[in-house]
Amino acid sequence: MRGLLFEKKNNGEAQVSSLASVVSFTLAFSILCLLTLAAFASLEYHWNWSSVFKYKTKFIEGWLVTVLVSSLSLAFACLIGGLSALAYRSRFLPLRYLFKIYVEITRGTPLLVQMLLIFYVFADAAHIENRYVVGIIILSLFSGAYVSEIFRAGIESVGSSQLLSAKSIGFTPYQTFRYVIFPQALSRSLPALAGQFANLIKDSSLLSIIAISEFTLNAQEVNTSTLSAFESFFPLAIGYLLLTLPIFHLSRRLEKQLTFDS
């Protein structure tokens, strides 16, 4: 019994058998489920799944929009973040400061504020009618600032001995970046980048504020038509977990791979 609940130390090395993992996980999960059930029981809530089930296509459509918007935003965020990380190294100072200001302001203000500002002021001024396009721009700019910091940290993590080596070989600055800095910085950025993608997916829920029919807004609409709040929001939570859990898992695996490689 003890062996199923406690980590074993074998010559100072921690060991957990797969059976112990399963048992302990089931136990922890059951406790959480019981607590939740108890809370709902005291609420005397009357579940009404059938009314919500009718809207299943609305959930699926919303979920797909979330996946699409987040993926496109991540692609653009990588582009912006890459440019920004390069601009940080630029010898042309105004460019460097432009991106510094962008990163600081974006990281220092709430997404909601940026969203309202871009949607009502900048997008309006630029006559961008399609709110999905605006939504992708908002998320890309927001996430780009974080990706920029991830890339910058990756670039700076390439040690001076590598640069010295590249110099002694006779690489030009471009070749040093292309063959030495970039590949190493990229592989070191991947775990954090995967984590950022998971954050981006969750952050995309705020797009419901500007009436983009993504997962959260659709769930809210189902709630309004059926008046079944919990039945609408449970699938929402599960829909997000379906996306974020594998990504976090991937991020952790990449991290392990990285420690193995270096």
Place this chain on the structure above:
Amino acid sequence: MKIHLDQVTKSYGEHRALDGICLELEDARSLTLIGPSGGGKSTTLRLIAGLEHPNSGYISVNEQLVPREESALRNYRKSIGVVFQSYNLFPHLDAVTNIALPLEKVHDCSKSESIDRANELLKRFKLAAHGNKRPSELSGGQNQRVAIARSLAHDPDLILFDEPTSALDPEMSAEVLDVIEELIQQGKDCVIVTHQMGFAKRASDFVAFISKGKIAESGRCQEIFEQAKTPGLQQFLERELKY
């Protein structure tokens, strides 16, 4: 090789690493730089390698002045090879690519030519079975031999070794020193910074003792090790050879 150092100084901020180094070597195959840590040996080597600029003074190698201007300096670096203390191989590339990539990108060899040359060198250094391994999968001694192969691949006029065995245990050090000695015997010009006095004594034909940013004494290997003149060198050798 001919090496001339004329009143070379180098400072890092307040710290004066080299305080007017002068050395005139007319015909040496291997020069060893010895001396206490922080005395300026590695700085001297880096200046000869064209990796850093001196604050003043001149350096010439084989009657060619080491240039100051970056693009000329890059061409100069192509003509030499450098081996570092901590190998400085590229960790994301396997052994073959570590050697072949500079050949292909800097020395304009074709890809297949570069890979053939890399494999040939790996074979020569008894690393043929490890060509597809990355530095993290190789031992320190193996990595250093890959690094030597890389520095040798483009057939440079001169190879510089910056404490090539300081990060290695005695057995691996011996592996690497054997390779360096073999290169010297085959007629490759080498400048070596080392703490291994036994090796310096055996393999070099010229030795410079660098201490406090100056060359305190220099001469033929035998003179330095058997008839040291300055008290500084005498003390240094006594300490180094004690154990």
